Amino acid sequence: MRLLRFIAIALLLAAPAFAQTKSGAAVAASKRASTKQMVLPSHGDGLLGVFYLAAGAGPHPTAVIFHGFPGYEQNLDIAQFLRAHGWNVLAMHYRGSWGVKGDFSFEHAAEDADTQVRFILDPANAQKYDIDTRRVIVIGHSMGGFMAASAAAHNKQVVAAVLISAWNIGGDYASRHHGASAAATVDSEAKSLASDDNLLPLSGTSAEALAHDIYDHHSALDMNNLAAAIAPRPVFVITASEGLAPSDHAFAEALRKAGDAHVTERHWDTDHSYSGVRAELSAAILEWTHGILPH
Numbered sequence: 001m002r003l004l005r006f007i008a009i010a011l012l013l014a015a016p017a018f019a020q021t022k023s024g025a026a027v028a029a030s031k032r033a034s035t036k037q038m039v040l041p042s043h044g045d046g047l048l049g050v051f052y053l054a055a056g057a058g059p060h061p062t063a064v065i066f067h068g069f070p071g072y073e074q075n076l077d078i079a080q081f082l083r084a085h086g087w088n089v090l091a092m093h094y095r096g097s098w099g100v101k102g103d104f105s106f107e108h109a110a111e112d113a114d115t116q117v118r119f120i121l122d123p124a125n126a127q128k129y130d131i132d133t134r135r136v137i138v139i140g141h142s143m144g145g146f147m148a149a150s151a152a153a154h155n156k157q158v159v160a161a162v163l164i165s166a167w168n169i170g171g172d173y174a175s176r177h178h179g180a181s182a183a184a185t186v187d188s189e190a191k192s193l194a195s196d197d198n199l200l201p202l203s204g205t206s207a208e209a210l211a212h213d214i215y216d217h218h219s220a221l222d223m224n225n226l227a228a229a230i231a232p233r234p235v236f237v238i239t240a241s242e243g244l245a246p247s248d249h250a251f252a253e254a255l256r257k258a259g260d261a262h263v264t265e266r267h268w269d270t271d272h273s274y275s276g277v278r279a280e281l282s283a284a285i286l287e288w289t290h291g292i293l294p295h
Contacts, residue, residue: 038092049093098201137158168247170222
């Protein structure tokens, strides 16, 4: 009788703990997708954006997605698609863009890209947001392609990069203005930068300031010079028919020359915004990650 009574008491004491464990597992498994408004400190200002958090138990693979210059197309459909397939995706604006305080410059944007990646890789943030720091990638479109390459070069824990019609800021500048005078190149670049209302969402800068920025730092802004720091990690180079494909292919070749055997290229006959192939673009990125992420 004493033995039976002891067993009964032991089962009663264990039941709450068992129920709590089972309940906790159910909560984790049924965690809903959510969207968090984010403010990330970066060099004295606060970057603004959103963090798309995946449903279900983590940790989740996580992408940081960088928009272009100035960012009318933010590629948030890619972010939503990845989130629906179990990814967290951070999407922020750079300093001096889209209402974020501070001055916009290409150097500031690169610093802000590093800030976002470091936030994702921070152990406390990884635990808070269910981030698998072994499976963190960067995705960038246009100018954001350069920022993705820069962030990958500066942060070795980034496992892979996706570049969508990447703008090789310094390399493009050097090829278009070879042999021209400083005054002529800055003037020409300023006119190009000011076109299509590109400056309206930006603050603390001007077309002339950005043109001088490129002229003074074109080597640091040349994506090909980052190839050695990025290799041998997987890179997906995606191009369209708007004119950037040759320079992006040159970057892919620079990666291969640096010893990167994991470079994939894909081309779509479409415009710079990938109009008409957005669903295919998102699906291709997800499919590519299946073969390159650690398990």
